[in-house]
Amino acid sequence: MPLITYRKALNEAFAEELSRDESVFLMGEEVAEYNGAYKVTEGLWERFGSKRVIDTPISEAAFLGLGVGAAMMGLRPVVELMFWSFAYVGFDQIINNAGCVRYMSGGLINVPMVIRGPANGGTSVGATHSHTPENLIANTPGLKVVCPATPYDAKGLMIASIRDNDTVCFMENTLLYGTTGEVPEGSYTIPLGVADCKREGTDISFITYGRAVLTALEAAVILQAEHGISAEVIDLRSIRPLDEEAILNSVAKTHRVVLIDENKPFCGISSQIAATIAEKAFDELDAPILRVTALDAPAIYSMPLEKLQLPTPERIVNKALTLF
Amino acid sequence: MTTTTPDSKEVAQAPINLAFTSELKIAALREMLRIRRFEQQALKFYNQGKMGGFLHLYIGQESVAVGAASFMNGHDEMITAYRDHGHALAVGMSMEECMAELFGKATGCSKGKGGSMHFFAPDKHYWGGHGIVAGQVPLGLGLAFALKYKNIPGCALCFLGDGAVNQGVVAESLNLASLWDLPIVFIIENNGYSMGTSLERSSAIADCLAERAAGFNMKWSVVNGSHFYELRATLHASMEEARTTLHPVLLEIKTYRYYGHSIADANHKKYRTAEEIEQYKKNHDPISCWQHQLIEEGILTESMLESIDRAAKEEAAASVAFAEASPWPEPSSIFTDIYSEVDSASDAGRTGVHFFSDLS
Ligand SMILES: Cc1ncc(C[n+]2csc(CCOP(=O)(O)OP(=O)(O)O)c2C)c(N)n1
Ligand SMILES: [Mg+2]
Numbered sequence: 001m002p003l004i005t006y007r008k009a010l011n012e013a014f015a016e017e018l019s020r021d022e023s024v025f026l027m028g029e030e031v032a033e034y035n036g037a038y039k040v041t042e043g044l045w046e047r048f049g050s051k052r053v054i055d056t057p058i059s060e061a062a063f064l065g066l067g068v069g070a071a072m073m074g075l076r077p078v079v080e081l082m083f084w085s086f087a088y089v090g091f092d093q094i095i096n097n098a099g100c101v102r103y104m105s106g107g108l109i110n111v112p113m114v115i116r117g118p119a120n121g122g123t124s125v126g127a128t129h130s131h132t133p134e135n136l137i138a139n140t141p142g143l144k145v146v147c148p149a150t151p152y153d154a155k156g157l158m159i160a161s162i163r164d165n166d167t168v169c170f171m172e173n174t175l176l177y178g179t180t181g182e183v184p185e186g187s188y189t190i191p192l193g194v195a196d197c198k199r200e201g202t203d204i205s206f207i208t209y210g211r212a213v214l215t216a217l218e219a220a221v222i223l224q225a226e227h228g229i230s231a232e233v234i235d236l237r238s239i240r241p242l243d244e245e246a247i248l249n250s251v252a253k254t255h256r257v258v259l260i261d262e263n264k265p266f267c268g269i270s271s272q273i274a275a276t277i278a279e280k281a282f283d284e285l286d287a288p289i290l291r292v293t294a295l296d297a298p299a300i301y302s303m304p305l306e307k308l309q310l311p312t313p314e315r316i317v318n319k320a321l322t323l324f
Numbered sequence: 325m326t327t328t329t330p331d332s333k334e335v336a337q338a339p340i341n342l343a344f345t346s347e348l349k350i351a352a353l354r355e356m357l358r359i360r361r362f363e364q365q366a367l368k369f370y371n372q373g374k375m376g377g378f379l380h381l382y383i384g385q386e387s388v389a390v391g392a393a394s395f396m397n398g399h400d401e402m403i404t405a406y407r408d409h410g411h412a413l414a415v416g417m418s419m420e421e422c423m424a425e426l427f428g429k430a431t432g433c434s435k436g437k438g439g440s441m442h443f444f445a446p447d448k449h450y451w452g453g454h455g456i457v458a459g460q461v462p463l464g465l466g467l468a469f470a471l472k473y474k475n476i477p478g479c480a481l482c483f484l485g486d487g488a489v490n491q492g493v494v495a496e497s498l499n500l501a502s503l504w505d506l507p508i509v510f511i512i513e514n515n516g517y518s519m520g521t522s523l524e525r526s527s528a529i530a531d532c533l534a535e536r537a538a539g540f541n542m543k544w545s546v547v548n549g550s551h552f553y554e555l556r557a558t559l560h561a562s563m564e565e566a567r568t569t570l571h572p573v574l575l576e577i578k579t580y581r582y583y584g585h586s587i588a589d590a591n592h593k594k595y596r597t598a599e600e601i602e603q604y605k606k607n608h609d610p611i612s613c614w615q616h617q618l619i620e621e622g623i624l625t626e627s628m629l630e631s632i633d634r635a636a637k638e639e640a641a642a643s644v645a646f647a648e649a650s651p652w653p654e655p656s657s658i659f660t661d662i663y664s665e666v667d668s669a670s671d672a673g674r675t676g677v678h679f680f681s682d683l684s
Contacts, residue, residue, distance in 0.1 A: 033525075034591055035591075058457045058518055059492065060491075062492065128441075265681050295659075296659075296681040300437050301439030301442070302429070302653050304428070308658065
């Protein structure tokens with residue numbers, strides 16, 4: 001299988017779907033002529049033209065809402081947010097319109113749209129550009145949330161998201177765009193709501209998603225090498241729908257769990273998963289459910305300090321060791 | 325940029341420009357040069373990896389912030405977007421605190437918490453530095469509202485880009501400003517591009533953005549940013565109008581940025597031609613235009629210019645030394661400056677749990 005970047009994997013997913021389905025179009029700031037602020041849509045405007053790959057002015061509320069309306073008419077918009085942080089300008093369109101119109105119409109209307117872009121801290125761009133809104137979005141029944149960690153998952157999940165009949169909020173990561181992995185050529189899908197065990201283990205479960213998967217894997221290597229502890233790493237891949245079964249099975253196997261994500265702790269994704277485990281697998285636990293999340297403060301600019309704000313392998317190892 | 329005519333004699337004879345003393349004319353040049361030299365140093369050290377995130381340079385646009393700040397009367401308030409270094413220096417923030425902020429140091433104007441896009445100095449009537457496009461515009465409205473509410477005889481200066489005008493909140497703000505008679509001057513710094521998108525590709529009416537004000541029953545005008553006399557006269561009149569009549573004004577200032585949108589913008593010679601950039605530098609650079617004007621008037625000599633420039637360069641270099649020598653913020657500072665009540669350990673700040681993780 002070819003070794004390609006996460007960025008390229010997404011790009012291939014768009015090319016596949018643009019070729020396959022006339023109703024798919026890409027839209028966003030700088031996605032066409034500029035090739036995307038992070039080059040995720042590189043070459044697509046040249047190949048598919050201005051009808052299918054569309055540059056917008058800086059008007060997030062308008063083009064997100066346009067996406068909802070077009071999706072109601074049966075098109076399949078893939079709307080890029082240069083940063084997910086900019087979604088806040090168009091939150092009404094995402095939450096009230098994309099999120100609620102199907103319900104309020106008694107199921108008469110679908111919104112088969114993908115809203116995508118990077119949602120991460122860790123790049124010293126300050127608090128307003130470092131939001132991770134997966135928990136905010138997943139709090140709205142009607143919206144789906146996907147956060148892939150690897151190139152393989154990114155491509156398969158993107159194709160599945162574009163074909164999905166509901167609005168999928170697809171959260172990427174600027175720090176992952178350059179990472180590489182093996183990715184099949186051509187089209188394939190990964191169903192939303194299916195987690196992936198990225199490393200098998202017997203002593204403790206790390207439940208995680210997004211870039212934190214890579215951090216958790218590093219921590220697992222350290223735990224094994226330095227402490228003889230075997231950690232299992234479960235990559236959720238999709239936040240809503242959520243693969244509860246994979247979580248509960250892993251907990252039943254290891255009896256210890258640390259939840260790891262780059263989301264904030266308060267009502268973050270880890271809060272929901274902790275509740276799930278407490279409600280459904282309490283008897284399996286040999287120790288409290290612990291979490292390693294982004295520190296509970298706005299993203300700081302200062303470079304060395306920002307590194308401390310996101311989960312590090314060291315923080316995960318230390319947290320895990322307290323359970324033994 | 326379309327026109328190349330220098331400031332007309334008439335504009336130079338406008339009362340506000342007649343009152344413009346030689347010292348103040350030189351001071352304006354000094355301010356513009358300070359901004360340019362500061363940013364050139366910032367660029368050098370950004371490229372050496374000393375700074376994180378984005379660096380949006382103001383080089384090419386200096387006359388705008390300097391012109392506007394020069395009329396601030398102690399009651400006026402200023403706010404802008406992320407291309408904020410020039411405005412910061414123009415209102416009197418020190419190069420040291422600004423450079424240290426870029427370096428992410430504890431001595432920075434925001435203690436290393438905000439970075440390049442987020443400079444603030446409320447004591448100098450400067451309210452940032454805002455990273456979300458057009459996010460500052462309704463805040464500017466709020467500054468004006470507060471001035472009027474408190475009967476303060478000032479106005480708010482609210483800067484935005486040519487791309488920002490297409491955010492919905494700008495239309496909402498223009499309407500409110502006019503409807504409620506708020507003392508605000510909206511200043512569109514039209515540098516022709518929003519990232520890689522030319523005005524022609526972002527605005528349905530591309531040859532005039534200020535005209536949008538007409539739809540809100542608001543006065544507007546368009547000025548060339550490299551004609552400093554004209555710029556000053558217009559800014560002065562608009563600020564006076566806002567202060568005294570409480571009517572808002574919308575200005576569009578034609579200007580240009582030499583560098584990419586940010587230094588990470590590797591495409592900036594693809595969406596515009598090298599000739600276009602050169603043409604502007606050669607014929608419209610606000611600093612050289614003003615220099616020539618002052619030399620022609622016999623106010624400035626080559627040797628004066630050299631010494632002003634040398635001082636600006638030295639000040640910029642010293643600010644780098646200051647930033648380099650400054651300490652990083654303490655890790656514990658991650659959790660300060662979030663809630664005022666917690667920082668002041670008031671009853672409110674000590675009641676209930678405010679934070680849900682610690683550094684361990
Ligand atoms: C809501 C929002 N959308 C997009 C961006 C990304 N972005 C930052 S600056 C910019 C271009 C703005 O152009 P303009 O308003 O002309 O200002 P200039 O950069 O030319 O000073 C874009 C698209 C952002 N910061 N915020
Ligand atoms: Mg612009």
